[in-house]
Amino acid sequence: MKRIYLDYAATTPTRPEVVKAMLPYFTDAFGNPSAIHSYGQEAKGAVEEARVKVADLIGARDEEIVFTSGGTEADNFAIKGVAYGKESKGNHIITSSIEHHAVIEACKFLERRGFNITYLPVDAYGLVAPDDVRKTITDKTILISVMHANNEMGTIEPIAEIGRIAKEAEIHFHTDAVQTAGHVPVDVDELGVDLLSMSAHKLYGPKGVGALYIRKGTKLVSFMHGGGQERRRRASTENVPGIVGFGKAVELAKQEMNEEAERLSYLRDQLIKSLLERIDRICLNGHPTSRLPNNVNVSIDFVEGESMCLNLDLEGICASTGSACSSASLEPSHILLAMGLSHEQAHGSLRFTLGRWTTEEELARVLDVLPQIVTKLRAMSPLLKSRR
Amino acid sequence: MPDVRSLYSEKVMEHFRNPRNVGEIENPDGIGHVGNPVCGDIMELYIKVNNGTIIDAKFKTFGCGAAIATSSMVTEMVKGKSIEEALGISNRAVAQALDGLPPIKMHCSVLAEEALKSAIEDYLDKSEKRSADGEGERTP
Numbered sequence: 001m002k003r004i005y006l007d008y009a010a011t012t013p014t015r016p017e018v019v020k021a022m023l024p025y026f027t028d029a030f031g032n033p034s035a036i037h038s039y040g041q042e043a044k045g046a047v048e049e050a051r052v053k054v055a056d057l058i059g060a061r062d063e064e065i066v067f068t069s070g071g072t073e074a075d076n077f078a079i080k081g082v083a084y085g086k087e088s089k090g091n092h093i094i095t096s097s098i099e100h101h102a103v104i105e106a107c108k109f110l111e112r113r114g115f116n117i118t119y120l121p122v123d124a125y126g127l128v129a130p131d132d133v134r135k136t137i138t139d140k141t142i143l144i145s146v147m148h149a150n151n152e153m154g155t156i157e158p159i160a161e162i163g164r165i166a167k168e169a170e171i172h173f174h175t176d177a178v179q180t181a182g183h184v185p186v187d188v189d190e191l192g193v194d195l196l197s198m199s200a201h202k203l204y205g206p207k208g209v210g211a212l213y214i215r216k217g218t219k220l221v222s223f224m225h226g227g228g229q230e231r232r233r234r235a236s237t238e239n240v241p242g243i244v245g246f247g248k249a250v251e252l253a254k255q256e257m258n259e260e261a262e263r264l265s266y267l268r269d270q271l272i273k274s275l276l277e278r279i280d281r282i283c284l285n286g287h288p289t290s291r292l293p294n295n296v297n298v299s300i301d302f303v304e305g306e307s308m309c310l311n312l313d314l315e316g317i318c319a320s321t322g323s324a325c326s327s328a329s330l331e332p333s334h335i336l337l338a339m340g341l342s343h344e345q346a347h348g349s350l351r352f353t354l355g356r357w358t359t360e361e362e363l364a365r366v367l368d369v370l371p372q373i374v375t376k377l378r379a380m381s382p383l384l385k386s387r388r
Numbered sequence: 389m390p391d392v393r394s395l396y397s398e399k400v401m402e403h404f405r406n407p408r409n410v411g412e413i414e415n416p417d418g419i420g421h422v423g424n425p426v427c428g429d430i431m432e433l434y435i436k437v438n439n440g441t442i443i444d445a446k447f448k449t450f451g452c453g454a455a456i457a458t459s460s461m462v463t464e465m466v467k468g469k470s471i472e473e474a475l476g477i478s479n480r481a482v483a484q485a486l487d488g489l490p491p492i493k494m495h496c497s498v499l500a501e502e503a504l505k506s507a508i509e510d511y512l513d514k515s516e517k518r519s520a521d522g523e524g525e526r527t528p
Contacts, residue, residue, distance in 0.1 A: 304428060306452035310404060323428055323452070332428060343425035344450075380410045380456070382421075382432040382448040 001316040008355030015204040021248040025241040050247025059187035071178040071199030074212040075102035078174040078195040081220030090140035097338040125287040126155035147176040153286030154295025163192020182253030205249030209242035264293040294354040299345040302384040303377040311373040322349040397487035400457040409463035418511030420503040429455040433503040454493035458500035
C-alpha cells in the first residue's frame with residue numbers, strides 16, 4: 001500500500017538536494033571548523049555560508065545567527081538565557097498558554113526557581129490579544145515569548161503588533177518560528193523580535209539542527225559552556241553536515257516559498273471545506289484565515305483521536321491527534337483546551353499537515369476513507385447514545 | 389526498517405480492527421459505566437445473566453486503540469463465566485490475553501476490569517432488589 005504522509009508539521013523528509021549537499025561534509029570535508037588547517041577552514045567556510053543563508057531568510061545579519069541542535073534548544077536558550085542574563089533587572093516573563101512544550105516547560109522550570117510567569121489566554125481561534133500583553137507588563141518584566149504560529153491548530157499570531165508593544169516597553173521579545181520559517185515570510189525587523197527560534201527538519205532539512213536569531217545588543221547568557229564556538233554563545237563542535245543541510249534547505253525554501261504557500265493554502269481550504277461537508281458534527285480548530293498554509297485541524301464529535309489515527313494508519317494515511325491517551329498525563333492537548341474546547345472535543349481532534357509531496361489525489365483518498373472510519377467508531381461510541 | 393506497528397501487539401490490532409461484541413443489550417441484567425472525558429476513555433459494558441452465568445456481554449467505548457481492544461477482549465472473556473469467575477478477571481489477565489499492552493496503556497485494561505465489576509455490581513444490586521420486592525418481574 002502506498003503510504004500518504006500528512007504529518008509535515010511533525011517533521012518533513014530531508015530533500016534529496018539537501019542530502020546531496022550534506023554528504024561531502026561527513027567524509028571528505030570532515031574538518032573541525034575550529035582547526036587552523038585547510039580541512040578546518042573548509043568546514044568553517046561551509047558553516048559560515050550556511051549562516052548567511054539562514055540570516056538572509058529572516059532578514060537578519062549573519063553574526064546574529066547561532067546554530068543549535070534544533071527548535072527545542074533554541075527555545076530553551078532564548079528563555080533561560082534571557083531569564084538569567086537579565087535576572088538583576090526583574091523576574092517576570094510573559095508567554096502564552098498555547099506555546100510549544102519547549103517554551104512552556106522552560107518557563108515552568110524557571111517558575112520553580114522563583115521567576116513569575118504569566119501565561120496569556122487565547123480566544124476561540126487561538127489568538128493572543130496584543131492588548132493583554134500590554135496590560136500584563138510590569139516594571140519587573142524581562143521577556144515576552146509568543147509563538148509565530150501554533151504547531152497544532154495552525155493559527156498565526158499577531159507578532160508584529162506584540163513586537164511594537166515590546167519595543168515601546170524596551171522588553172526582549174522572543175518568538176518560536178519553527179512552524180513558519182521557510183513556509184511564510186518571516187522578517188525579524190517587521191516582526192520586531194529580538195530572538196527567534198528555527199528548526200531545520202520542519203523545512204525539509206535534517207533533524208538535529210536549528211538556530212536561534214539573537215538581535216545585536218540582546219542580553220542573554222550562553223547556553224553551553226566549553227569552547228569558543230558560535231561567538232562564545234554556544235560551545236560544542238559545530239554539526240557541520242547538519243548546518244550545511246540547514247543552509248541548503250533554507251535556500252530552497254526561500255526560492256519556492258511563495259508559490260508553495262499558495263498551492264498548499266488552496267489544498268488546505270479544499271480539504272477543510274470537503275471535511276465539513278462530508279462529516280456531520282465536525283468543527284475546524286484554529287483561525288480560518290490567519291493560518292499556516294499547510295494546517296488542517298478538526299474536532300469530530302463522539303470519536304477519539306488515537307482510534308481515528310490508528311484506523312487511518314491501517315489505510316496508509318499518517319495523521320496526528322491532540323488526544324493524548326498515549327501521553328503520561330492522559331490530558332489532551334493544552335493548546336486545544338486553552339482555546340476553550342471541551343475534553344471530549346480535544347480528544348476528538350485530528351490534524352492533517354500538508355507538504356511538498358501532498359497531492360489532490362492523496363486528499364481525495366482521505367475524504368473517501370475518513371467518513372467511514374468516523375461511522376464505524378461512532379457506532380461503538382457511548383457518547384453518541386447519551387446525546388441522542 | 390523497524391516494525392511499523394510496534395506500539396501494539398498484533399492481537400490488540402486484531403481486536404481493534406474487528407472488535408467483538410460491539411453494541412448494547414436490550415434489557416440487560418447489568419450495566420457498567422466507567423471512565424471520564426478528561427482521561428479520554430469512556431466504557432459502557434452490558435451483561436445478560438442466566439442462572440448465575442453471564443450468557444452475553446456487549447460494549448460501547450469512546451477511547452484509544454487499547455481501550456477498544458480491551459473492551460472487546462473482556463466481553464469475550466466473560467461470556468459463559470459464572471458471576472464469581474467473572475469477578476476474578478483481573479486487568480492483567482485482559483492485558484495478557486491481548487499479548488500485552490504498552491505500559492502507558494495499562495490503565496485501559498484497568499478501565500476494562502472496572503467496567504466489568506461495575507456491570508456485575510449493577511446486576512447484583514438489581515437482583516437483590518428483585519428478591520426484596522418479592523421475586524419475579526413485576527408489571528408496573
